[in-house]
Amino acid sequence: MGSRALSGAPAGARAERLPITDVAVGRVGRALGGLPLWRLMERTLLRDPWSWSLLPVMAAVGVGFAGRTPEVALVSIFGVAQLVVPPLVLALSVPALAARGVWALWGPAVARPGAAFVAAALGAASGLAWPATLATLIAAAIAGVTPMHALALGAAVALTTLLWSLVGALLAALTLHPARALAGGLALWALGAIVYEPALVAFAVFASDRPFEPVLALALLANPAELGRVALVRALDVPVFAGPTGVLVAHWLGAAPLAVATAATLTWSALLALAAGLVFGRRER
């Protein structure tokens, strides 16, 4: 998929006629200071039919939640998106980013390999965010979600795509081995999205005779995926904020929960990007 396209690009007929930066950077990349590879990765993933596999999946999800209250449908769609989007993002972006051969070829051609790597990761995020957001909005439209709420949902899914692309990028930079990086990414996703919540439920139930609420609230907000979901629930006033933990979480999220969640996710993303760039820039490729 992506790795083949990437590695083939410099040797292709078009690339022979164009300088590397023109092929790889594009307007967006140049606007960011000439970061290489953004555009190439974005287009590569947009052309991958698997990127669009989210469309029928999320449409079916939208049908499943049609008839529920729009707020419940929205947060449920976001919950399902957290199940299907991160694995797809990892599966499509990590092989492209972690292929050692690709970077052996590209590395010498760029002035700042770390920045080029991050640009490629951002390109992957961009290339996957378009179909993921489109699929989510279609699900929202089917479920009867209002435009403003759908906009928040689309932004949340786009941010999820960004976050997991950068998780994949960091793992790719650490391993430069597609299978290992992908396995690591999927393990992280399984921990964060599948194991995390039952673990919190178990913790709350078994620690219910102790003051567990601050720990539960912190644990909820520490996981960016959970933070995004809770912020959506809070912003939409879905009536599930029960118990003292609900009070704490509501207090910490303040009057603009979506802004808090967005800022937190962007901060996580920036840290991941920085780490990925540093690791990639300093390692042997």
Add this chain to the structure above:
Amino acid sequence: MRRRAASRSAGTAARVFVSLLVLAGAAAAGAEAATLRVLPGEPLPTHAVGDELVLTAGRHTGPWQIDVPDVTLRAEPGATLDGGGVGSALTLAAPGIRVVGLHVVGVGPDGDLYAPDAAFRLEHCHGCRLEGVRAGAPGDGVSAALWIEASDDVRVVGLHAFGSGVGPGATTFEAPDLVLERVRLEGFLDGMYLERSDGLRVLDAVLLGSVRYGVHLMFNRGALLERVRAADGGVGSAVMYGRGTELREVVFEGHTGPMAFGLLVQEERDVRIEGATLRGNTIGLLAVAAPGLVLTGADVDANGFGAVLQRLPAAFDARDADLDTTLSIEASRFRRNAFDLALDDDGADVALRGNAYDRAPPLDLDGDGTLDAPFVVGTSLGALAARVPDVSLLAFGPAMVLWEAFESRVPGVRFGLLVDPSPRAGASEPSERATLTWLLALLPAAGAAWALRPTWAPAAGRGEGGA
């Protein structure tokens, strides 16, 4: 002769005495019919049994107390009684008093739930009537509108009051057969706190924005709430420690918060709820030790929990062992709730029959309106959240969505099974049209198309080097 004269004079005296009695009676009768007009600034005039006091338009200075029976206090349009900000503004302390059309402001600041400074205070005021009265104004609420104590058969019709949030809208203690009709109370601590008032009836009442409870019934027998709407309160409404309360066509909605519910029924027996709407609450119906509870024809819509059954705290369990909840839910509709029904009461006995659930698979092959398969109500997370409400925050999380989907296929994995053997069809509603959302979906499509646009063409004059 002398004896006859004496006898004559005695007869005359008796006749005079009787005549005086008749005259006094006539005078008294004339006093009952008297109508006394009261101008603004005048004190409350001396009045007698049956007098009618007419307050002319303008601001009258209180506080006033009427302790003569059967007096009617009628306010002309524009007449206001200002209590002067001390104590209750108008105290009625005799039977049969009637107040019509009066607007009261300037009530004292004490919001004590049991003895507040009230716009209208009724004590030993059996058979009294308040009609078309008002208290406070938006932004200038009173501590309490109505305080009734030790008064039988009081009837309040058409009370509209604005509260300052520190006291109850209406508080009663030992006011049997009370009727509150067409009452609207906004922004009080408790909209209504009604205690030990057997046979009370609340009809066509609206309670908005109560800081705490909308309606709070305690220790009453045979109370009736009909067409009562309590909305957007801080906690909810509660029926507690009584027996035989009936609620018909009540609406409890918009109570959200960590401890909020639409209606709490606690340690109350034989409550019957007919045609209720429980909408947009954190918990729609919370039942704690409520034997004989019946919910029928209800619309349980868009709540966090539709209904939760909880046991009493352990410390109270031993007090009354026969207080296990028995709940029958019939012909009701559960839709758009995060959790329909959650049970955290091992001793509870729940019977579900003929309800509609939007989660139930709409399988009705014979088209008789009853689904062809029993429906298992509730989820494991709901059951756990009934015990530890904090975990409800995890609703709609990815793992919980996955688990709920799994549970719906394999009901045996749920914690506790509540089965409706004959679920009805028709809980789901078609989703609203979202034309603008469809248009919004064009944005990422356009973004993808823009990203895929051809940016290089084999154009002449574009060089190969020069990176």
